[in-house]
Amino acid sequence: MILQIKNLFKWENSGGNRVFLLNDIDFTVNEGEFISIMGPSGSGKTTLLNVIGMLDGFNEGEYTFFHKEYIGFVFQSYHLIDELTVYENIETPLLYKKHRSSERKALVADMLDRFNIVGKKDLFPAQLSGGQQQLVGIARALITSPKLILADEPTGNLNSKQSDEIMTLFKQLNDEGVTIIQVTHSEKNAAYGSRIINLLDGRIVSN
Amino acid sequence: MIGNYLKIAWRNLIKNKGYSVINIGGLSIGMSCSILILLWVLDETSYDKFHTNANQIYRLTVDAGGDFKAAVSPAGMASGLQDIIPGIESTMRLSPPITALFEANNLKFEEQRVFCADANFLEMFNFSLLKGHPKTALQNPNGILITATTARKYFGSEDALGKIIRKDNKDTFTITGILADTPSNSHLQFDIILPMAYLAKTDKNLIKNTWDNFGFYSYIQFNRGHKLSSEARTDLENEINQIYASKSPEFQPKFQLQPLTDIHLHSSNLQIDVSGHGNIQYVNIFIIIAFIILLVACINFMNLATAQSFRRAKEVGLRKVIGAKRKQLIFQFLSESILISFISLFIAICIIYLVTPAFNNLTEKQIVFQLLDNKIWLNLILIGLITGLFSGSYPALFLSGFKPIKAIKGRLRSGHENLLFRNGLVITQFVVSVFLLVGTVVVYKQLNFIKDKDLGFDKSNLLYIPEKDGIYNKRSALKTVLQQNPLTSDFSMVSDLPTNLITGAVNVEWEGKDPNSKIIFPRIDIDENFTSVFQIETLRGRSFSKAFGTDASNYVINEKAMKVMGMNLETAIGKNISFQDKKGTIIGVVKDFNFKPLQYAIEPLILRFREKNNIVVVRTQPGKTEATIKALKEIYGNLNSAFPFAYNFVDKDLENQYRGEQQMGTVFNLFAILAIFISCIGLYGLSAFIAEQRIKEIGIRKVLGASIFGLVNMLSKDFFKLVLTALFIATPIAWYVMDTWLQDFAYHINIRWWMFALSGIAIVVIALTTISFQTIKAAITNPIKSLKTE
Numbered sequence: 001m002i003l004q005i006k007n008l009f010k011w012e013n014s015g016g017n018r019v020f021l022l023n024d025i026d027f028t029v030n031e032g033e034f035i036s037i038m039g040p041s042g043s044g045k046t047t048l049l050n051v052i053g054m055l056d057g058f059n060e061g062e063y064t065f066f067h068k069e070y071i072g073f074v075f076q077s078y079h080l081i082d083e084l085t086v087y088e089n090i091e092t093p094l095l096y097k098k099h100r101s102s103e104r105k106a107l108v109a110d111m112l113d114r115f116n117i118v119g120k121k122d123l124f125p126a127q128l129s130g131g132q133q134q135l136v137g138i139a140r141a142l143i144t145s146p147k148l149i150l151a152d153e154p155t156g157n158l159n160s161k162q163s164d165e166i167m168t169l170f171k172q173l174n175d176e177g178v179t180i181i182q183v184t185h186s187e188k189n190a191a192y193g194s195r196i197i198n199l200l201d202g203r204i205v206s207n
Numbered sequence: 208m209i210g211n212y213l214k215i216a217w218r219n220l221i222k223n224k225g226y227s228v229i230n231i232g233g234l235s236i237g238m239s240c241s242i243l244i245l246l247w248v249l250d251e252t253s254y255d256k257f258h259t260n261a262n263q264i265y266r267l268t269v270d271a272g273g274d275f276k277a278a279v280s281p282a283g284m285a286s287g288l289q290d291i292i293p294g295i296e297s298t299m300r301l302s303p304p305i306t307a308l309f310e311a312n313n314l315k316f317e318e319q320r321v322f323c324a325d326a327n328f329l330e331m332f333n334f335s336l337l338k339g340h341p342k343t344a345l346q347n348p349n350g351i352l353i354t355a356t357t358a359r360k361y362f363g364s365e366d367a368l369g370k371i372i373r374k375d376n377k378d379t380f381t382i383t384g385i386l387a388d389t390p391s392n393s394h395l396q397f398d399i400i401l402p403m404a405y406l407a408k409t410d411k412n413l414i415k416n417t418w419d420n421f422g423f424y425s426y427i428q429f430n431r432g433h434k435l436s437s438e439a440r441t442d443l444e445n446e447i448n449q450i451y452a453s454k455s456p457e458f459q460p461k462f463q464l465q466p467l468t469d470i471h472l473h474s475s476n477l478q479i480d481v482s483g484h485g486n487i488q489y490v491n492i493f494i495i496i497a498f499i500i501l502l503v504a505c506i507n508f509m510n511l512a513t514a515q516s517f518r519r520a521k522e523v524g525l526r527k528v529i530g531a532k533r534k535q536l537i538f539q540f541l542s543e544s545i546l547i548s549f550i551s552l553f554i555a556i557c558i559i560y561l562v563t564p565a566f567n568n569l570t571e572k573q574i575v576f577q578l579l580d581n582k583i584w585l586n587l588i589l590i591g592l593i594t595g596l597f598s599g600s601y602p603a604l605f606l607s608g609f610k611p612i613k614a615i616k617g618r619l620r621s622g623h624e625n626l627l628f629r630n631g632l633v634i635t636q637f638v639v640s641v642f643l644l645v646g647t648v649v650v651y652k653q654l655n656f657i658k659d660k661d662l663g664f665d666k667s668n669l670l671y672i673p674e675k676d677g678i679y680n681k682r683s684a685l686k687t688v689l690q691q692n693p694l695t696s697d698f699s700m701v702s703d704l705p706t707n708l709i710t711g712a713v714n715v716e717w718e719g720k721d722p723n724s725k726i727i728f729p730r731i732d733i734d735e736n737f738t739s740v741f742q743i744e745t746l747r748g749r750s751f752s753k754a755f756g757t758d759a760s761n762y763v764i765n766e767k768a769m770k771v772m773g774m775n776l777e778t779a780i781g782k783n784i785s786f787q788d789k790k791g792t793i794i795g796v797v798k799d800f801n802f803k804p805l806q807y808a809i810e811p812l813i814l815r816f817r818e819k820n821n822i823v824v825v826r827t828q829p830g831k832t833e834a835t836i837k838a839l840k841e842i843y844g845n846l847n848s849a850f851p852f853a854y855n856f857v858d859k860d861l862e863n864q865y866r867g868e869q870q871m872g873t874v875f876n877l878f879a880i881l882a883i884f885i886s887c888i889g890l891y892g893l894s895a896f897i898a899e900q901r902i903k904e905i906g907i908r909k910v911l912g913a914s915i916f917g918l919v920n921m922l923s924k925d926f927f928k929l930v931l932t933a934l935f936i937a938t939p940i941a942w943y944v945m946d947t948w949l950q951d952f953a954y955h956i957n958i959r960w961w962m963f964a965l966s967g968i969a970i971v972v973i974a975l976t977t978i979s980f981q982t983i984k985a986a987i988t989n990p991i992k993s994l995k996t997e
Contacts, residue, residue, distance in 0.1 A: 055528065055612045073528050079615055081522050083218040088211065095208050096530040140529065 001066055002148060002179050003052065004028045008061030010047060010202075021047045022058065023202040031147070034174040035181045036190035039199035045183040046152055048199065052181060053150045072141030072149045076156035078133040080125040080140070087112070087121040090140050097144060111139045131162035138169065142178075149173065151182040155189060167192045209542055216543035219519075226515065227547075229892040230508050233885045234551035234598075237504025238590065239558040240881050243566055244497035245586065246559075246574050251485050253392045254471035258333045260428055263296070263435070265464035267425040267447075268477060272460065272725045275711065275810075278424060278480035279303070280462070283416030284451070285425035291450055292443070294433040299325045299332075301395070301424040302406060304481060306673065309399070311361040311372040317853055318357075320398040323406040329384075331428055334393075338368045339384025348404035351380035354388045357398045378405070391573045394470040396483055418454045424481070427464070440464055458713055458725070478803075479709045488951070489871050496875070499639050500882050501590075505598035506632045507889030508544065512602035513629055514896045523606050524614030536607035544599025545592065552591040569877070570870060601628065630929055633893070636886040637933030637970060638940070643879035644966040645941035649958060650872045653949060656956045657865055663800025664705065664741040668829060669857035671704060672839065674821040681846050682819040688842050689823070694835045695842070697828075699740035700820040702732035705802035706860045715813065716785040717772045726771060728786070729802065729810055732817040733763075738797060740826050748780040748795035751816040758816040762786060763795040768811030786813050801954075804864045808953035824857070883970075887977045890926070894978035898922060898985035906990035918986035923975055930974050934967045941966075 010022040022044050029035060037045045050056035051063065053071055080089050090111055094104045112118045115135045125133055134154060141149055151170070155163035163186075171192050174180050182193065190196050198206040220227045255261055267280040285298035302323035309318050328334075329341035336344065337355060344352055351372060358367035370382050380401070389396050407413040412420045429435060447462045465473065472487040474480050526536060556578065563576050577583055605625065678685060682700070689695045703710060711727040735758075737743070738750040746766065751758045762784060764772075769779050774793075782793045799809045827835040840852045862869075898905075905918055913921075942958055949955040 050612055053528075070530065075615075079521070079525050079528075081215075081525055083215050083222070083522070088214070092211070092526065093529040095211055096526075096532065096535055144530070 002029050002031045002033075003066060004062075004064045005052075006062040006064075008051070008058050008063060010051065010056075010058040010060075020202045022051065025061070025202075025204060027197060027204065027207055029179065029181065031179055032174070032177055033179055033195060034170070034193040036193040036196045037181065037183045037199060038185070038190055038196055039205075042201075043199040044202040045199055047202075049150050049152055049181065049183050070144045070146040072144070072146035074134070074137050074141050074149060074151040074154045076153040078125070078130070078137045078157075080133060080136055082125055085122050085124055086117060086128070086136050089125070089136055090143055093140060093144050107143055111143055115139050129162075130157050131159075131165065134158060134162070134166055135169075138166070142173070146178070148179045148181070151180065153183055153185065155184075155186070163189065212539045212542045213546055215522075215539070216546045219543070220547070223515070223518070225895070226511055226892060229888055230511055230547060231551050231554065233507040233888040234504045234548065234594065235554035235558060236881060236888075237500050237507075237885050238551055238555035238594065239562070240878055241497040241501040242555060242559055242587065242590065243562070244493050244500075244878070246576065247566075247570060247572065248490055248494055248497070249582075250392060250572055250574055251472060251490050254485070255392070255394055255467050257390060257392070258331075258467065260331070260431075261467050263431060263433070264331065264426055264428045264467040266467065266470055267427060268463045268465045269421060270461040270463065271711075271713070271727055275727045276477050277421060278465075278474060278477040279421045280423060280425045281418045281420055282410070282412040282423050283418050285423075285427055287416070287418065287454075288427065288447060288450065292446060294430050296428045296430045297327055297331060298428070299327050299426045300403060301325075301328075301426070302403070303422070303424070303479065304397075305401075308375050309361070309372055310374075310376065311370060312363075312365075314361050316360065318399055320396055321401065322395070322397050322399075323401045323403050325403045328400060331426060332395075334389065335387045337385045337387055338366075339382075341384070344384035345400065345402040346404070347381075347383070348402050348408060349378075349380050350383035350402050352384045352386050352400040353382060354386045354398050356388050358382075358385050374401075380405075392471075394474075394484065395481060418451070419458070421479075426467070460725075475806075484867075486867060486871075488948075489867075492871075492948075493874070496643075496878050496882075499643075500878060500885065501594060503636050503639055503882050503885050503889075505594060506636050507885065507892070508547070508598035509601050510629055510632050510889055511892045511896070512544070512599070513605055513625060514893055516602065516606050516625075519606055520609055520614040523609045524611040524616075527609070527611040528615070533607045537603045540603035540606055541596060541599045544602070545595030548595030548598065549591050551594075552587060556587070569873060629893075633890070633926075633929045634933045634936065636889065637930050637974070638937040640883045640886050640973075641934055641937035641963075641966055641970050642941045642944070643875075643882050644969060645937070645962055646945055647876050647879045648962045648966060649941075649945040649949070649956070650875055652956050652962070653952065654865065654868060654872050657805050657868070657952075657954070658862065660801075660805060660954060662705075662861075663798055664743045666858045666861055668827045668832070669741070669824055670827055670832070670835065670839075670854055671822055671824040671857060672843065672852075672854050678843075678846065679821070682821075685823070685842070685846055686819070688846070689825070692838050692842070694828070694831060694838045695825050697736075697740055697826040699736040699824050700734045700818075701737060701822050701824060702817065702820045704822060704824070704857060704860065705731065705741070705800060706857060707804060707864060708802040712787050714785075714787055718782065719773055726811060728768065728813050730786070730813045730815060731802070732815045732820050734816070734818055734820060737814070740824060741800075743800055744798040746796045746798050747776045748793070750795050750797070751814075753818070758794070760789070760791045761794040761816060762791045763797060763814040763816075764793055765797050765809070765812040765814075766799045767809050768813065769796050771811045786815070805954040806952050883973065887973060890974060890977045891980065894922075894926065894981040897925075898981045902985060902988070905985055905988070906992075909986075909990040915983070915986045919979065919982045922982040922985065923978060926974060926978050927971065930971050934963075934970065938963050 005025050005027055008022055008025040009020065011018050011020045013019075025048065037048060039045050047056065051058050053073060054065070081092065084092065087108060091104055091108050094107060099107070112121055115138070117132065117135060117139070120128060120132065125136070128136065154170070155166050158166065167189055170180055170182070180193070182189070184190055196206070197204055258264065266278065267285060268276065268278050269280055270276045282300065285300055289295040289298050304319065305321045305323070306317065306319045307321055309316055324345060326345040328345055329336055339352070344350055353367065353372070361367065361372065362370060367382050367385055371379055372382060373379050386400070403413065411417070412422055444462055444464055448459070451462060452459050470484070472485050472490060474484045475486045475488070523536060559576050563574060567574055686700065689698050708729045708731065710731070711729045713725055713727055715726070715728045733751065735751050735753050738745055750763055751761070764779070769775065772784070774782060776796060779793050779796050783790060784793060785791070797814070801809060802812065803810070825835060825839065836854060839854065843852045901922070908918060941963070946958055949958070
């Protein structure tokens, strides 16, 4: 078991009414799972992912994250730092973990190699296609060898060919033992995963 | 890590060129101003510290009561004290500056920076002697010390040592030493030093070592290790007062020991002092101004950085998501602001190199900007660091506090708190601007007031020929010749000019005088033409006249003296008084006129009749000044060809008295303008940013039919409110500070409400003009354009 959520509520008060963003969420994730969170717009998918990633808080309930290891994030719109090159973007998480310079070089070189983007290492994000940017985003998420990857519609801005490549990559990572939770609209993408959680109005309707 | 930060910082600078220019431009101007002022302050506070024993040396000053404080003491006093008080290592006297004619090598010049000094002059002070022997150079009454520049003036490249130089066409001296030119940071500025032994040949005070005539500057050097805490000093001063009281029971002034290093900045209330002193008040004012200017520049930086925070929000959010801790982000933003600060520092240094000559010109200093001087570069780095840290602090704290998810999604509203802070900063800047502007107005008005004040006599067209040794015996002949020429016939011979009178006596007696009264009565010896030439009004009685043979024992007094003596216009005439033990009758009362700088109130004045005096004052006829000078030159040439003819104008002299104030005023104005300019740069940046932020709103309003005027008005309103608030805050502060400054002058303007109104209007106009560039641009943009970007 890598994390557990018990009776979790998150709400916002708007004009005297309490609007539930997450309503009594209850589920467990085991190591090595590949979970897809699905549901219509506004059903709370991204909110749930942010709570899992500890980017956002909640109002009531219990959340246990069993491994303190790093979580890697992948976003729909890639979210690379525009002022940094591909190389520097991938390197940045290591800077915050205070890795030595030689170590950083080796790790980034590995990653560039693995995603076949060595030739693009000195380009800035704006000079890359969407698919390439997302590759860099995934490379950046993986550089610190996280146990869990949280992906918020990672293929939302990509065409189908690029989507397939990214999903294949995720599948491959999952096979290597990385736990993945993704938010997606697409049944096709969800099929890559091992389990689907369906949300509606902040509630889990099927798991 | 730091490399990564600086890289990002640099790329951001390049990306937002406009803001970078505003940021760095404002900061560099601010820094160069502050550093220049600091250089000036360093120079002002460095006076006389180059003497090895600077901390052991004190000057004896005197407070004679009734606001009369002077830098002089009696001839016999210093050495007399040395005999009585233990711990005094040595004493040294200096005469007040002498003007004399010197001749050598067939060259004649009138020298004004001449002093007589005791033989141990060079032992007490560390003025470097290039040639000659410091111990013996002033032993012989015929020895003389001249500075290197003076030596060059008379002897060119020849070796001047051992050469003969003549003073006033009679006394000859052998040059026994060549001094290096006086360091600019010495309170004593001289070209020639004569031995006191020379003066002692004729000066009665020196011969008799008198304790009652205050005519010398006395310096006392205490033994090393002698306790000189402020309490010890007070004890010493008390001891000195007691010793003096035992010597002179009838007149008991209070003596003070003034530290040598205090002389330059703490002598502004001392009379009969060497000229060229600074004023600690101005040093303090300028330190505050330096600080304020830097603050204003830092505020620009803070304001723009905070205003632009949304541009960096996504980056901050992302960095947090991928593991950055807040501490690391704060560090990143601080290193960024320090980078900008050091770029600005570099530019500021270049600016300083460029403007130092002009600044020296303005302040009459010889400041050399030496980057390699330890003190300087350490200070500079300190300024760079502090500026960077200070101006980066708020943006760093603010930016690093973003919630990551909101930041990434761009759902960041500029918070209320942030807006409040930014408005606070803008208000601070404008408080400073209003303050400086009011200050400028008040200083300008006061200096003009001084310039134009009715002194009680007509100062224009008064030309005078200073005291000349060689003319002394020919004064009667001179008088006759002057009378004969219509150009010069309106003349008067006086002992002193009513510009900066330094005479004064306490032994004045009148009927009903309080025996404890120790009022000082300044005195001028005048001839029968004085009141008509100076156009001084006689209120009662008459002025002196040759027609009454008895005027030599009569006195004319001023209104103030009349009041001090408890008389009035009806009773004064005919009263008997005694001045310096000489009895006489009051024959006239003149209207009060100023005879000292306007820092001092008019004191009671005694006018004595002497037919012949040393200074000749001529009232020239309008438009005939040139001709009069020519006539005078001829007259003097015929009478006394040995002396070069020299003349001055009374109004020029009066103006020169306020040079310190004028200079301070100019520098103050300059930096006030620069501070306002820096504020405007920041305001420009801020208004550009706000217009950009509201571009969509403006577009929608335009589509709905808003007029350009309405939009400009809307965009300006917020700034207008800030400026008004600043005006309200600045008014009492400026009022208080400027009033304090004005109190230094016995004659000063009063602060009026219109000065604030004027400054307020000026600031509002300047601010609105500055932001109008951006608001008008935003208001006339085609709305299609701004709306399409969404």
